[in-house]
Amino acid sequence: MIKPHTVFGTSATLITLACSFAVNAAPSKADDLLNATLWMQNSVEYKANVRGMYALAQMRLDEALKDKNWTALPTMQKSGFGMLPPAIIVDCDETMLDNNVYEAYLIKSGQGYSSKTWSQYVQDKVTEAMPGAVDFAKYAASKGVKIFYITNRKKESEQATLDNMKALGFPMDSQVDVLLTKGEKKEWTSDKATRDQYVANHYRVVLMLGDNLGDFTSPAGSPAQRLTTYQTNMAHWGKDWIMLPNPEYGSFESATFGNDYSLSPEKRRELKISALKAWEPKK
Ligand SMILES: [Mg+2]
Known part of the structure; x- marks a missing residue:
């Protein structure tokens, strides 16, 4: 103003x-991405927020390593899980990796997301690290904790992502495949549960980090179902499930239009606005 x-x-x-x-x-x-991207790319508020979340994650990791009963996946761990080596499950995009130059490209070129431009962007290997992410990952590795990166980037993007992340300084185990992409195995769908279970079969999963509800649970569907899932898992938030902010995209947005990307951008916008609860001035 x-x-x-x-x-x-x-x-x-x-x-x-x-x-x-x-x-x-x-x-x-109007461009629905503008303020969110400006905030995530240019603001110190976002950087400070993310660093705060990583500081919290490091404290929680220290707590978890002292307590063999601690697990972020109680429904998936089998009996005796306390004897398993510790691991962390993290999402990649907007959790460890910062794709704001891609979002800015969409804004500046007046386009919406497409798998074609996204794949080109991934192959260019210009993705940056989130503030504090590399230091956190290195800290975890220094404590003997294996980090599994569970991403819905496709298996065709795995090598470019691996090269990019190695160049950024993320610890990428050379003995074990720690970058688990969508479609790498037949049962590894966009629902991350099968990959979470794969890790939980061999490790005590002490922490999970993500920027989307689906990084922690199976996709919840409608806004009401998402709220229930959030409430059901209240004990996890800020303890063994660390959520990072992402106002650019995610199921918070797509749930408002039934996850139906075949709808026109105008229709999706209309449904997003109708999802808002608004003050009505008294006459
Ligand atoms: Mg993400």
């Missing part, structure tokens, strides 16, 4: 107000 500067006198104030009105009267074309 443009604030009038009364120090310059009444006429200047009126001119300023007039300009302000003119700006408001002719809104620019």
